[in-house]
Amino acid sequence: MPLGLINEKILLTTSKGKYVVRLSIRIPKQLGFEVALLNHIRSLKVPQLVSYQSNKFMSFYGRTPFIIYKYIDGVIPKRITESLVREIGVFQGKFHILGKSFKLRVKRDYYYDFSPPVSYTHLTLPTN
Secondary structure, three states: OOOOOOOEEEEEEEOOEEEEEEEOOOOHHHHHHHHHHHHHOOOOOOOOEOOOEOOEOEEEEOOEEEEEEEOOOOOOOOOOOHHHHHHHHHHHHHHHHHHHOOOOOOOOOOOOOOOOOOOHHHOOOOOO
């Protein structure tokens, strides 16, 4: 199973099916945002989280937060086709429609810290 770029993933096979344990490098608040969003859009083809208690989806391995979700069988496409692009576009449209109604009670803590936009109206370029 590919490990991913950010988090470590472990494939767990049980008598009840396959699951993915994802050890997160994010702090609990950041992972909590992701858990809330995944639960909000669960009608789409996204990882279905497994709760370990009533509506509890995040736990800890030492100090590392983790989540468990049902394994989704699939393949990595070898070619990008028009059909695949259309399928991605339809998914993105549904995702954005559902996302409009997503409300979180706490302020989102952004994972990536992007620099503020640069204003080019005050930029002086050197001349030759």
